[in-house]
Amino acid sequence: MSELPEIVKIIKITQENPCVKTFFFDKRIQAKPGQFVMAWIPGLDEKPFSLSYVGKETGITVEEKGKFTKRLFQMKEGDKIGIRGPYGNSFGLKANACVVAGGCGIAPLSTLIENLKNPFVILGARSKDRLIFEKRFPNAKITTDDGSFGEKGFVTDVLKNVLRDRKSEVIYTCGPEVMMKKVFEICESHKIGCQASLERYMKCGFGVCGQCEVNGFRVCKEGPVFSSESLREMKGFGGFARLKSGERVSVSEYIQWRCA
Amino acid sequence: MSELPEIVKIIKITQENPCVKTFFFDKRIQAKPGQFVMAWIPGLDEKPFSLSYVGKETGITVEEKGKFTKRLFQMKEGDKIGIRGPYGNSFGLKANACVVAGGCGIAPLSTLIENLKNPFVILGARSKDRLIFEKRFPNAKITTDDGSFGEKGFVTDVLKNVLRDRKSEVIYTCGPEVMMKKVFEICESHKIGCQASLERYMKCGFGVCGQCEVNGFRVCKEGPVFSSESLREMKGFGGFARLKSGERVSVSEYIQWRCA
Amino acid sequence: METKLCGIKLKNPTVLASGILGTSKSLLARVIGNGAGAVTIKSISFEAREGHKNPTVIAFEGGMMNAVGYSNFGVAGALKEFVNLNELEAPIFASVIGTEAEDFVKVVEGLKGLDFAAIEIPLSCPHTPGFGTLAGQDTPEKTFEITKAVVKKTKKPVFIKLSPNTKNIGEVAKAAEKAGASAITAVNTMGPGMVINIEAKKPVLDFKVGGVSGPALKPVAVRCVYDVYESVKIPIIGAGGVLTGKDAVEMMMAGATAVGIGSGIYYRGIDIFREVCSEISEWVEKNGYKNLKELVGVAHE
Amino acid sequence: METKLCGIKLKNPTVLASGILGTSKSLLARVIGNGAGAVTIKSISFEAREGHKNPTVIAFEGGMMNAVGYSNFGVAGALKEFVNLNELEAPIFASVIGTEAEDFVKVVEGLKGLDFAAIEIPLSCPHTPGFGTLAGQDTPEKTFEITKAVVKKTKKPVFIKLSPNTKNIGEVAKAAEKAGASAITAVNTMGPGMVINIEAKKPVLDFKVGGVSGPALKPVAVRCVYDVYESVKIPIIGAGGVLTGKDAVEMMMAGATAVGIGSGIYYRGIDIFREVCSEISEWVEKNGYKNLKELVGVAHE
Numbered sequence A, B: 001m002s003e004l005p006e007i008v009k010i011i012k013i014t015q016e017n018p019c020v021k022t023f024f025f026d027k028r029i030q031a032k033p034g035q036f037v038m039a040w041i042p043g044l045d046e047k048p049f050s051l052s053y054v055g056k057e058t059g060i061t062v063e064e065k066g067k068f069t070k071r072l073f074q075m076k077e078g079d080k081i082g083i084r085g086p087y088g089n090s091f092g093l094k095a096n097a098c099v100v101a102g103g104c105g106i107a108p109l110s111t112l113i114e115n116l117k118n119p120f121v122i123l124g125a126r127s128k129d130r131l132i133f134e135k136r137f138p139n140a141k142i143t144t145d146d147g148s149f150g151e152k153g154f155v156t157d158v159l160k161n162v163l164r165d166r167k168s169e170v171i172y173t174c175g176p177e178v179m180m181k182k183v184f185e186i187c188e189s190h191k192i193g194c195q196a197s198l199e200r201y202m203k204c205g206f207g208v209c210g211q212c213e214v215n216g217f218r219v220c221k222e223g224p225v226f227s228s229e230s231l232r233e234m235k236g237f238g239g240f241a242r243l244k245s246g247e248r249v250s251v252s253e254y255i256q257w258r259c260a
Numbered sequence C, D: 001m002e003t004k005l006c007g008i009k010l011k012n013p014t015v016l017a018s019g020i021l022g023t024s025k026s027l028l029a030r031v032i033g034n035g036a037g038a039v040t041i042k043s044i045s046f047e048a049r050e051g052h053k054n055p056t057v058i059a060f061e062g063g064m065m066n067a068v069g070y071s072n073f074g075v076a077g078a079l080k081e082f083v084n085l086n087e088l089e090a091p092i093f094a095s096v097i098g099t100e101a102e103d104f105v106k107v108v109e110g111l112k113g114l115d116f117a118a119i120e121i122p123l124s125c126p127h128t129p130g131f132g133t134l135a136g137q138d139t140p141e142k143t144f145e146i147t148k149a150v151v152k153k154t155k156k157p158v159f160i161k162l163s164p165n166t167k168n169i170g171e172v173a174k175a176a177e178k179a180g181a182s183a184i185t186a187v188n189t190m191g192p193g194m195v196i197n198i199e200a201k202k203p204v205l206d207f208k209v210g211g212v213s214g215p216a217l218k219p220v221a222v223r224c225v226y227d228v229y230e231s232v233k234i235p236i237i238g239a240g241g242v243l244t245g246k247d248a249v250e251m252m253m254a255g256a257t258a259v260g261i262g263s264g265i266y267y268r269g270i271d272i273f274r275e276v277c278s279e280i281s282e283w284v285e286k287n288g289y290k291n292l293k294e295l296v297g298v299a300h301e
């Protein structure tokens, strides 16, 4: 057993929108939908990213936010980074599913969608130029906050409508935590199971350091995907997250820090 | 991979002659004919012994010589010692074999004999009360130096006679090194293959310390069984052995030291 | 399986080692729920610390290596996080770090109101400038000074946690005992070590070097516990590569009254505590011991 | 693959470490026949030594452990054993031990007539009373004194072999360099460690403790080589847990010019030298290096 980064070559980079790129690697990774890897830029830092492509191609889809993603965005095909993993649990596959993705949250949901039979996919973004994978999933229902593409409004508005017409047994979601929290609340009121993929700052990625803890759950190990039973117990869900020192702050404060 | 003694219980002790006992253990060891184990008496020492019983029963047959074997001889059924191994190579099985055992040298040859088809076995000892396993191998030709049982004379005398009458393809031998050396010389003059099991002082038993070296061969690893091709190259065979310090002395000097 | 450590009752001898999953009360509760006899929080300094950059924790073939760098939320964070610890069903040990003796004292006083059963003082981290071995806290002199200062300010048992890299670990243990320590924790991580990624041509840990734990540490840890047992009369918490009940028994035979488990969580999961305990019971029964106390130090006879 | 070490030409950078199979000229020849670029004999003291009682060498899950205790046939035995070493097809390094500086000198002078290409001086054995770390030979002061005394008496390159257990290995390396050492061998075995057989309730090694080598040692050895490389300009022979070509490359990137291999023989057999060399070549070619020199120390950039 070892957990050491393996150096992989970036063999293709696709620009998904002005702020998001997908990086493809020359290494196959056996992973289940929802699992993530730790990506290492030697000398800089190491961060978790969901696998957005698994199988013939292996890739992560990344939004340019802070120091780490900026350096990643400067990389070209042929450049190398380190990868370890896959880590974490995965989405449990169920029939009659609805998938709600906000922004970059589509990343871990992508390989899930490819493994589901006829899921109803809701893909949201702030505006048209922030959409990701709308061509990869042409059947997805698109929303933008400003109405610049698809339906105007939040993904959660669409979800409510969908649940009125369509029998759904599970809602899978990933995106900003306030969005996921809303999705979960909708699920609860409709008595539908929910599976949400959470994001927390990580160090080890394999369950020993305690950095990613939320109410006794390790996001890197028992998560990142949590179902309703766990989400109900997790006061921290939509509530708090930990900075690098372990200090507990509100999720929104955490997101600001993380992107700095 | 690890090489650590496992504690085993002595479940049976049989007295083979006034100076030799067989100790049986409550552990099955997968071993090939000729392999040995390192036997550990905690707090005292650790020494190599050939497995004389393998299969349904596991045992070593030991002559009381020095400190270590004396302590072993004081042990009773139910007492425990440590065992690691099996180590070393094994006899290569061939048809039309003749087996020449001197004294305690029958130990590694016993399981070989049980794996051969109709071997001709010559079993020698100084005198009647020094014989070992004459009942286990009732077809064996027995010799004693003093004629107190079987044929009077050396095993090598019998061997010469046997080779006159019987077509043999291989001679297996173990016993005092001067005896094995004579057996080998007989084999050479008859152009018959020889496989002899050598004894040297051992430390690691798995080929790293260099203690058991004879002319570049590790007796614990490339041996203890050597065939004619190797024996021919080994000036040390019947010549020298190393004391614990690594000092090279004649085999007879070594044997005296080892039994002290 | 009940074990008494400096007057503290543990339902079994397994203790969560500091720095592993000790970041929150809920995680401590979960570790206790998985069978730990006691748990130690991640080390707390007076001010919050971010620690080193990632990668901070890796596993190589023979064990684990970390250079977390004592990231922690400081006394202020601890006061928020570790409230009402007596709700938990096992004793909780604080872990307190500092650069000078007075820093340790400040933290100990800061945590005074919290329900810790004992205070562990690591003087032995090998990869954080200003702390542990990099600050020379592992000499007998410094150990005496810091222990003395802390013991003066608290009525709780004080455990001094030693480094396997210190030459005369017995001397250091004696200094701690003389200064009033109630127990010795042996040991912290070893080395430090380094793993270089040869494709990247760079050490993997961002801090370049890190403390070695897990299986690679075990034989050295066992020897340290053995040496400490020969040097002092106070009890020992033996840590370093304990993965199985047999490892725990080995530690006890070397002289440990209780055993710390950290890296083992990586190898066997969070319920390693329950598993190790049942393996210990099984072994103890099979070998006709009446209680664990009989095992402690028997390898010295 | 050709490597120059203190002016000595090696056909490749692998060196048989001292104490493994170095007991006879024929074994050295065999190791050379299996691809070693150079070989080191088992350490020689002035008088013959029996060493510790068995068990002296064991392997645990993470590595090997030994307390051979410097058994050797002394100068007299060496003079009989190591005649006409120039018949062998690679350089042979002597290994010389002693208690005081004058003992080392006596052995060096005793071996003067033999064809050793260099003399290695281990000041770092962790399990033999009177020698190495147990005798404090690993301090900068003692290291300087012994090195100086030996260098004065021989024209051959002198390698000083250091302990991974020494706190400031860089300082010790500097002391050796200042005293005239031609190279540093880093490292000797770690710890010591102890393995207790819990059924027997006894340490397995008869000497109770032993030096740890093999995989468990590797990360600490790599860190030591890295530290030594930052401290001195003389070349380094990096040893400790080298099992594969990649391990060798890692050692070189940390700063080693040549790599020692000992315990690896247990894990991969006596032809580990040939295998490691072909793995190094393969890696070097694949990664576009022209020669091994380019690798040395690149992890420091």
Ligand SMILES: Cc1cc2nc3c(=O)[nH]c(=O)nc-3n(C[C@H](O)[C@H](O)[C@H](O)COP(=O)(O)OP(=O)(O)OC[C@H]3O[C@@H](n4cnc5c(N)ncnc54)[C@H](O)[C@@H]3O)c2cc1C
Pocket: A036, A048, A049, A050, A051, A060, A061, A062, A063, A064, A101, A102, A103, A104, A105, A106, A107, A108, A124, A125, A126, A130, A143, A144, A145, A153, A154, A155, A156, A174, A175, A176, A177, A178, A179, A180, A182, A197, A198, A199, A224
């Ligand atoms: C398991 C996991 C893996 C991740 N992997 C990656 C990764 O691989 N790469 C990466 O870069 N990031 C990753 N993330 C980060 C995550 O995707 C971001 O938290 C998210 O994308 C927010 O960033 P954004 O700026 O794109 O969203 P925004 O553009 O701010 O919002 C996206 C959508 O969320 C919805 N929304 C926003 N606010 C609200 C609200 N108040 N109420 C209801 N709905 C709302 C809207 O529909 C909006 O269209 C991961 C997160 C998780 C949990």
Ligand SMILES: Cc1cc2nc3c(=O)[nH]c(=O)nc-3n(C[C@H](O)[C@H](O)[C@H](O)COP(=O)(O)OP(=O)(O)OC[C@H]3O[C@@H](n4cnc5c(N)ncnc54)[C@H](O)[C@@H]3O)c2cc1C
Pocket: B048, B049, B050, B051, B060, B061, B062, B063, B064, B101, B102, B103, B104, B105, B106, B107, B108, B124, B125, B126, B130, B143, B144, B145, B153, B154, B155, B156, B174, B175, B176, B177, B178, B179, B182, B197, B198, B199, B224
């Ligand atoms: C691989 C190996 C494994 C061994 N395993 C064990 C073990 O498990 N237990 C143990 O106790 N010992 C073991 N030995 C030790 C070995 O058996 C002894 O070296 C041998 O038995 C000598 O001891 P002895 O006193 O019984 O022989 P002796 O009684 O001195 O001689 C036995 C016979 O050797 C022949 N012989 C003696 N001298 C000469 C001569 N000059 N020329 C020709 N023939 C001669 C005679 O036929 C005599 O009958 C092992 C040895 C080897 C090589």
Ligand SMILES: Cc1cc2nc3c(=O)[nH]c(=O)nc-3n(C[C@H](O)[C@H](O)[C@H](O)COP(=O)(O)O)c2cc1C
Pocket: A208, A209, C017, C018, C019, C020, C042, C043, C057, C064, C065, C066, C068, C070, C095, C122, C161, C187, C188, C189, C212, C213, C214, C215, C217, C239, C240, C241, C242, C260, C261, C262, C263, C264
């Ligand atoms: C990721 C990690 C973080 C650690 N952090 C601390 C710490 O903050 N304080 C401390 O005293 N020991 C710390 N340690 C050391 C452990 O408490 C323990 O002494 C050591 O790891 C040996 O035990 P193990 O082999 O069971 O892990 C840490 C160890 C690891 C692996």
Ligand SMILES: Cc1cc2nc3c(=O)[nH]c(=O)nc-3n(C[C@H](O)[C@H](O)[C@H](O)COP(=O)(O)O)c2cc1C
Pocket: B208, B209, D017, D018, D019, D020, D042, D043, D057, D064, D065, D066, D068, D070, D095, D122, D161, D187, D188, D189, D212, D213, D214, D215, D217, D239, D240, D241, D242, D260, D261, D262, D263, D264
């Ligand atoms: C069985 C054994 C015996 C050793 N004897 C010696 C010795 O006599 N002199 C010495 O300098 N080093 C000795 N060493 C240390 C090795 O030379 C080497 O430095 C150490 O084992 C690390 O390398 P490795 O991991 O490749 O074995 C010995 C090591 C082993 C395993």
Ligand code: FES
Pocket: A201, A202, A203, A204, A205, A206, A207, A208, A209, A210, A211, A212, A213, A218, A219, A220, A221
């Ligand atoms: S990142 Fe370390 S426990 Fe999750």
Ligand code: FES
Pocket: B201, B202, B203, B204, B205, B206, B207, B208, B209, B210, B211, B212, B213, B218, B219, B220, B221
């Ligand atoms: S006994 Fe060690 S090499 Fe044979």
